[in-house]
Amino acid sequence: MEKKPFVTLEQVKEIAKTYPTPFHIYDEKGIRENAEKLKKAFSWNKGFREYFAVKATPNPFLINILKEYGFGVDCSSMTELVMAEKMGFGSDQMTDGIMFSSNATPAEEFVYARKLGAIINLDDFTMVDFLEKTAGLPEKVCCRYNPGGEFKISTTIMDNPGDAKYGMTKDQMIEAYKILMSKGVKEFGIHAFLASNTVTNEYYPTLARELFELAVELKEKTGANITFINLSGGIGIPYTPDKEPNDIMVIGEGVKKVFDEVLVPTGLGDVALYTELGRFMMGPYGALVTQAIHEKHIYKEYIGCDACAANLMRPAMYGAYHHITVLGKENEPCDHKYDVTGSLCENNDKFAIDRMLPKIDMGDYLFIHDTGAHGFAMGYNYNGKLRSAELLLKEDGSVQMIRRAETISDYLATFDFCDIFKGVE
Ligand SMILES: *Cc1c(COP(=O)(O)O)cnc(C)c1O
Numbered sequence: 001m002e003k004k005p006f007v008t009l010e011q012v013k014e015i016a017k018t019y020p021t022p023f024h025i026y027d028e029k030g031i032r033e034n035a036e037k038l039k040k041a042f043s044w045n046k047g048f049r050e051y052f053a054v055k056a057t058p059n060p061f062l063i064n065i066l067k068e069y070g071f072g073v074d075c076s077s078m079t080e081l082v083m084a085e086k087m088g089f090g091s092d093q094m095t096d097g098i099m100f101s102s103n104a105t106p107a108e109e110f111v112y113a114r115k116l117g118a119i120i121n122l123d124d125f126t127m128v129d130f131l132e133k134t135a136g137l138p139e140k141v142c143c144r145y146n147p148g149g150e151f152k153i154s155t156t157i158m159d160n161p162g163d164a165k166y167g168m169t170k171d172q173m174i175e176a177y178k179i180l181m182s183k184g185v186k187e188f189g190i191h192a193f194l195a196s197n198t199v200t201n202e203y204y205p206t207l208a209r210e211l212f213e214l215a216v217e218l219k220e221k222t223g224a225n226i227t228f229i230n231l232s233g234g235i236g237i238p239y240t241p242d243k244e245p246n247d248i249m250v251i252g253e254g255v256k257k258v259f260d261e262v263l264v265p266t267g268l269g270d271v272a273l274y275t276e277l278g279r280f281m282m283g284p285y286g287a288l289v290t291q292a293i294h295e296k297h298i299y300k301e302y303i304g305c306d307a308c309a310a311n312l313m314r315p316a317m318y319g320a321y322h323h324i325t326v327l328g329k330e331n332e333p334c335d336h337k338y339d340v341t342g343s344l345c346e347n348n349d350k351f352a353i354d355r356m357l358p359k360i361d362m363g364d365y366l367f368i369h370d371t372g373a374h375g376f377a378m379g380y381n382y383n384g385k386l387r388s389a390e391l392l393l394k395e396d397g398s399v400q401m402i403r404r405a406e407t408i409s410d411y412l413a414t415f416d417f418c419d420i421f422k423g424v425e
Helices: 009-018 028-041 060-067 078-086 107-115 126-134 170-182 203-222 248-266 279-285 314-318
Strands: 023-027 049-053 072-075 098-101 119-122 140-144 151-153 156-159 187-191 226-230 272-275 286-297 301-305 324-326 336-341 350-357 365-368 389-393 399-403
Touching: 009 286, 009 365, 023 028, 023 279, 028 049, 028 060, 028 248, 028 279, 028 389, 049 060, 060 399, 072 078, 078 098, 078 107, 098 107, 098 140, 107 119, 107 126, 119 126, 119 187, 126 170, 140 170, 140 226, 151 203, 170 187, 170 203, 187 203, 203 226, 203 248, 279 286, 314 350, 324 350
Parallel strands: 023 389, 049 072, 049 272, 072 098, 098 119, 119 140, 140 187, 187 226, 226 272, 301 336
Antiparallel strands: 023 286, 151 156, 286 301, 286 365, 324 365, 336 350, 389 399
16 A cells, blocks of 8 residues: 655645644544544444553543544553543543553552542452552452463464463453452453554454453353453554555454354343554554755765654664655655664664665655654653654644644753753753
């Protein structure tokens, strides 16, 4: 699939007059159409709800768009809980608006999550006791499952749950349910996240079968009242142009088939399905726009940008591919080979290595695709680099700033007890 930017060079030139590069920009229209489609794909399930994984794109303006579709949020830290509360996802404003899927959880976070009426998803068997002692047990509890071994779709290994720190074993799930029931818990959920960024329509149906069968077994062995199953995140996006995007309608149909086959005949046809998608909801609808400000000719050809890994860490951290379009040169031949770099004093600060692109001239704007999830969010301040602004391209074509760029005084804010930095702008 050809990757097309959702803004033109002319638009970016106009935007850059007000908001200098680099910036992350998000496409409201894309976000809405996708959210609509997800709802439609699972509309056959009465209790279906998406809990957007806040960590993917923790911006209240974007999350508010998703809120319009009735989605909740998936939080995993105190800060995310506080944000969720301020955005109106707490129990006094929205029933079951927050899923708290954390691990190695500090006591005060359980206390706060309980205060907000969040659905608590226990990552470990020992957390049963910990939750009871620190925050008390709610009436509804979810437990996170880890089947161990490899997670395969037919013969392809998708990921390695056996090496993952998350979740509990099946025996522990059974034991946890029994203990929780004996202590008065009335409603149960099952959660698992077994493979990340899957670009296949088979992931959810395969995961669903595993979790639905587990639900049947848990019900048989414990008698627990299982009311929801959380398929979590993991539906991926095609970062490379050669990949076909997932078809959420096909995925929804695939899950329905397994639901009808496994859950309906065992009396579990009322189970609600939840998702905690992050990447799929936002990834393709965000981009990092940066300007080429230097070129360098040594043993390789380098293009130096005004953005760096502090704005987008995935290439440096995972060697992740992010497609790059040189705006205004969409139709020119990709006959130049470049390393596209940031300015960190770190040699892994490269957005692309040996990438074939059109000839880049100084001042060209590069559109780095698919940064809408786990992009800005992973930003950091190494080398004193500042995080960029976030902008929203609205459906009417106008642009709204939804987060301002950091300033040096933001960077220095944690020294606000020192006199020497007073007055720094
Ligand atoms: C990160 C995460 C998600 C979202 O994952 P995506 O790959 O962005 O869909 C969902 N649930 C949990 C518990 C997570 O840690």
